Amino acid sequence: MSINIYLNFNGNCREAVLFYADVFRTEPPHIMTFKEAPPSPDFPLPEEAKELILHANIVIDGDKIMFSDTFPGTPFMEGNNITLAIVKDNKDVLTALFDRLKEDGHVDMPLQETFWSPLYGQVTDKFGIQWQFNYEE
Numbered sequence: 001m002s003i004n005i006y007l008n009f010n011g012n013c014r015e016a017v018l019f020y021a022d023v024f025r026t027e028p029p030h031i032m033t034f035k036e037a038p039p040s041p042d043f044p045l046p047e048e049a050k051e052l053i054l055h056a057n058i059v060i061d062g063d064k065i066m067f068s069d070t071f072p073g074t075p076f077m078e079g080n081n082i083t084l085a086i087v088k089d090n091k092d093v094l095t096a097l098f099d100r101l102k103e104d105g106h107v108d109m110p111l112q113e114t115f116w117s118p119l120y121g122q123v124t125d126k127f128g129i130q131w132q133f134n135y136e137e
Contacts, residue, residue: 002088006066006132008081013053013069024060031056034071038115048072055116083122083130091119091135098133101125 009016017029035050052069059065066085070076088094098111104126111121111133119135 002064002086004064004066004085004087006068006083006085008076008083009053009067009069010076010078010081011052011069013056013067017053017056017058017067020060020065021058024058026058026060029056029058029067034069046072083132085132085134087134087136089135089137094119094133094135098123098131101131 007016014031017031020026021029031053032055033050034045034052034054037045037054039045049072052071054068056067057064058067070081086094086097088097095111098121102123102125106124108122108124108130109120111119114120117134117136119133121133123131123133125131
C-alpha cells in the first residue's frame with residue numbers, strides 16, 4: 001500500500017512544484033491544468049480555473065509528492081492544505097478503507113469512476129483529516 005502526501009495551493013501550485021523539483025533535483029514534474037481535463041457539460045470550466053493546476057507530482061527519494069491548486073471558490077487555509085492519498089491496486093481493500101474512515105466523518109466525494117481512475121473518492125475523517133482514495137493498477 002502507498003500513502004502519498006498531497007499538497008494543495010491557492011493559485012501558485014506551478015511555482016511551488018517547480019521550486020520543489022529544483023530544490024530536490026528531481027525529474028521535471030508532469031503538470032496537468034484544469035483545462036486539460038475532459039470537459040463536462042454538467043460542470044462548465046470557469047475561465048479563472050483553466051490555467052490552474054489540476055494535478056502535478058514529483059518523486060523525492062522514492063516518495064511521490066502530489067500537488068494541485070484549489071478550484072476557484074473552494075475554501076483554502078494555509079497550513080491545512082495537506083491530504084493523505086491512499087493508492088491501492090485492490091478495489092476491495094480501497095473500498096473497505098474508505099468505508100472505515102468515513103465512519104463519523106464526512107464523504108467529500110463518493111467512490112466513483114473518474115477520467116484518471118476507475119475508482120476514486122475523498123473523505124474527511126472524524127478527526128478532520130482529509131483522505132483521497134485512488135485505484136491504480
